[in-house]
Amino acid sequence: MAARMKLYNLESCPDCRKVREKLGKMQVTYTCVNVHPDKEKRKSVHKASGQHGVPVLVHKDRTMKSVRQIMQYLAEIKE
Numbered sequence: 001m002a003a004r005m006k007l008y009n010l011e012s013c014p015d016c017r018k019v020r021e022k023l024g025k026m027q028v029t030y031t032c033v034n035v036h037p038d039k040e041k042r043k044s045v046h047k048a049s050g051q052h053g054v055p056v057l058v059h060k061d062r063t064m065k066s067v068r069q070i071m072q073y074l075a076e077i078k079e
Helices: 014-026 043-049 067-078
Strands: 005-009 030-034 056-059 062-064
Touching (some): 014 067, 043 056
Parallel strands (some): 005 030
Antiparallel strands (some): 005 056, 056 062
């Protein structure tokens, strides 16, 4: 069974929306973790990435901490 991706997401975040749309276009199954709007209360994303910002994508042994890193990774695995 393939490892499922986990996206730490904030609904109002434009970069998060870009990642969700890309995952949707790729028809990738992933778990979406909606984080608290207050950065200081984002314990789950901080535990996963060491930062409070989103989007963060975790897949297998990789943690991508920016929309640029995430899009680059998605392009790599699509090939």
